[in-house]
Amino acid sequence: MTTEQVLQLFRETEALLEGHFQLTSGLHSPQYFQCAKVLQYPQHAEKLCRVAQQHFSKQEIDVVIAPAVGGIIVAHEVGRLLQARVLFAERQDGKMSLRRGFHISPGEKILVCEDVITTGGSVREVIDLAREAGGEVVGVFCIVDRSSGKANFGVPLISTLQLAPETYAPQACPLCAAGGNAEKPGSRFLKK
Numbered sequence: 001m002t003t004e005q006v007l008q009l010f011r012e013t014e015a016l017l018e019g020h021f022q023l024t025s026g027l028h029s030p031q032y033f034q035c036a037k038v039l040q041y042p043q044h045a046e047k048l049c050r051v052a053q054q055h056f057s058k059q060e061i062d063v064v065i066a067p068a069v070g071g072i073i074v075a076h077e078v079g080r081l082l083q084a085r086v087l088f089a090e091r092q093d094g095k096m097s098l099r100r101g102f103h104i105s106p107g108e109k110i111l112v113c114e115d116v117i118t119t120g121g122s123v124r125e126v127i128d129l130a131r132e133a134g135g136e137v138v139g140v141f142c143i144v145d146r147s148s149g150k151a152n153f154g155v156p157l158i159s160t161l162q163l164a165p166e167t168y169a170p171q172a173c174p175l176c177a178a179g180g181n182a183e184k185p186g187s188r189f190l191k192k
């Protein structure tokens with residue numbers, strides 16, 4: 001998929017809204033992004049995850065793993081396309097752990113998946129978890145990389161789109177300065 005095709009899919013599904021928004025953090029932004037909105041359509045999830053398939057199908061992948069919750073849909077679709085086992089990690093007492101009887105065997109080739117990477121903290125924890133179990137992490141795939149190139153895992157990072165967040169404190173917001181009013185995402189759909 002080209003960048004424009006990915007953006008088009010996000011706009012169509014309202015995963016990406018453009019305008020003037022007040023985010024839950026209180027910051028203002030010309031964009032609102034919610035990856036779950038595009039992933040609610042399995043056919044779109046498949047299209048986006050084929051990007052991972054193209055990159056990793058020539059390699060042997062035994063296990064696809066995601067940090068819960070956002071990455072699970074991505075991992076499941078990528079695992080289906082690559083015919084690999086799919087696991088997810090969850091926090092237990094604050095530490096990313098494998099629960100539910102999930103297991104990684106020494107030497108297994110691991111692909112870590114996530115929906116959105118911002119700082120990459122959760123992905124890094126899952127990489128550590130996989131390595132502690134003896135797995136060999138061969139790459140990371142995410143739908144959207146919001147790290148502005150800052151996420152570096154020491155293995156290839158593949159994304160369908162790089163979309164840096166653009167946020168402003170309300171008093172420094174150029175859209176407010178131009179006389180606009182920030183709306184809360186979702187509110188425009190309630191006015192109908």
Ligand SMILES: [Zn+2]
Pocket residue numbers: 020028029170173174175176177181182
């Ligand atoms: Zn504003």
